[in-house]
Amino acid sequence: MASEQRSPTALPALGKSAQNVLNQMDALRTEDVRWREGRAFSLAYFAGSEVQTLAEDAYKRCAGDNALNTAAFPSLRRMQSDVLDYASIWLGAKEGSAGYFTSGGTESILMALKASRDQFAQDRGVSRPNVVMPTSAHAAFAKAGAYFGIEIRRTPVKSDWRADVDAMGEAIDENTIMVACSAPHYPQGVIDDVPAVAALAQRFGINCHVDACMGGVSLAYLERLGRKLPAWNFSVPGVTSMSVDLHKFGYTSKGASVIMYADKRTRSFQGFITDDWLGGMYASSGMLGTKSGGPIAAAWAVMNHLGDNGYEALTQRALNATTRLAQHLRQHPSLQLRAEPDALLLSFGAKDPQQLNVFAIADLLWTKGWYVDRQTPPDSLHCTVNAVHDQVIDLFLSDLDWAAETALQSGTTGDVGQYGTMQ
Ligand SMILES: Cc1ncc(COP(=O)(O)O)c(C=O)c1O
Structure with a gap:
């Protein structure tokens, strides 16, 4: 297909009024899906105008604040830490667990694999790591593999679309650092057999990530509503990390997820630190450098409000x-x-x-x-x-x-x- 030719849009020589710009933006947005009216069965979530307005107000207040260095923004440190505490309850996290606020499910998954890669390189000298998971696990795992030099070993799902745990077991070798599964997975919306996958991890002495980007909030409340569910979170022995997205069923603004580890040591392999440049000590927890306060504030506000x-x-x-x-x-x-x-x-x-x-x-x-x-x-x-x-x-x-x-x-x-x- 011939690529579409488009001449570049020039920056206006004279700035336009705020109202003019907003009108122009609204005109651009008329073709967008009307998710606030329930027209999107994907990509966006809406808990009503009151929650949406609160999220946007909180976001607006802190949009220019920067959580890259919380010494300057203690409010963001406090809000991130509260949000992690709230999420840890949904995930059944135990004493000693520790997490980070991330920009989304993809970053949470990227970080879980990066942390495991560095942990197993240090502890066992694994230099060609692989992670075993069913074909139903999210594309973000493949992205993590491509970014961090980790082989992604996909195994088939069974006829009920759940992970074939025997096939996963057969795919494990001495370079396997992690097994992964989902609660629930995106493609067909079913929960994998987390206890069986985590038991595999225990048997081989490797990590087990449960991707609860979709389910971390909703499964917690479905259980409270009386739905009988298979075990899916840190209550299962052997689960070493979990991801849960707040910008999905947490109904907050985009750019909000949590990666939670069963212990602080595994989490310690996630971060990046250097002082080998002229700018002093640089430390960051995830993919981002500058980290807007907007998503953190919106998540904190919405979670407290709801x-x-x-x-x-x-x-x-x-x-x-x-x-x-x-x-x-x-x-x-x-x-x-x-x-x-x-x-x-x-x-x-x-x-x-x-x-x-x-x-x-x-x-x-x-x-x-x-x-x-x-x-x-x-x-x-x-x-x-x-x-x-x-x-x-x-x-x-x-x-x-x-x-x-x-x-x-x-x-x-x-x-x-x-x-x-x-x-
Ligand atoms: C199960 C699961 N994991 C991970 C992700 C990736 O999340 P994000 O799009 O926030 O990066 C999604 C997104 O829908 C998902 O459904």
Whole structure:
């Protein structure tokens, strides 16, 4: 495909008024998905205008503050530490555990693998490390492997989409530093057998990361709402680190996640320190240097505002919508659920992929303002359901039926799309 030619936009010679700039920005944003109205089943989460306004106000207050050096910003040190304490309760972290606030799930995962790489290089002299995980584990693990020179060994999932723990065991060798699994994983929304994966780690004396970027908040509250779940967090012996995203089901502004370690020693391998330059001692905990106070302040404010009761209510609303969607798909004439959802996300495909192309459904839904994720293999659509969907799920289901029927009748093929883009 010929690349699109675009002449560079010049910086205005004369600055424009603030109002003018904001008007221009609003005009640019008219095509964006209306996630505050529940139109996005991916990428964005909405807990209502009050929570959103609080997050934005808190963000605004601290957006220019810099957590690179909390000696100058003790407020950010305190807020980060509070947020880590709150998250550690959700994760069932025990005495002695320690974490860091990061910019997102990807950074949390990158840091977990980097810390393990450096730990095993020091302790056991492993110079060609590998990490074993099922094909369902998030793409961020592959990114960590590419960034940090770690081989990512993918093993198949079973027919229930959960990790094949025997296959993981067979893939482990003397250079394996970690096994990883998810609670739940992104593609089909099911929780891996964390106790079995962690037991493998114990058997081989290696680390075990549980990726709870999606589930770290919602599973904690689903359990409080009475849902019986398999063990998924630090309550499982052998789990050495976990990731949980606050900018997903924590309903705070983007740029907020937590990486938590079972002990301070493993965490100590995450950071970076140098004084080999002319600027003095430089230490940083993660990928970032300058670290905006905005996401930290927004997370702290939203978590304190919502409290346990607020998160429980939001989880109930998201669960209502997930249950409606799953029930609808179970009875659908042309669509099928890939797996019974363990949490608040699911995927579905065509009963007969020769007759019905699911990406055509996604294209049609977008014409009505709905954004769903597209994934392969197999060709599927994916919905991450949050509290806002409780208000719109019936409308979505009727548009989904219309789109499925229209795609079936027309026999068109839609765009396979991408999970993430490079622009
Ligand atoms: C299970 C899981 N892990 C990791 C990530 C990566 O998170 P982020 O996009 O915040 O970097 C996601 C994102 O959806 C996810 O679903």
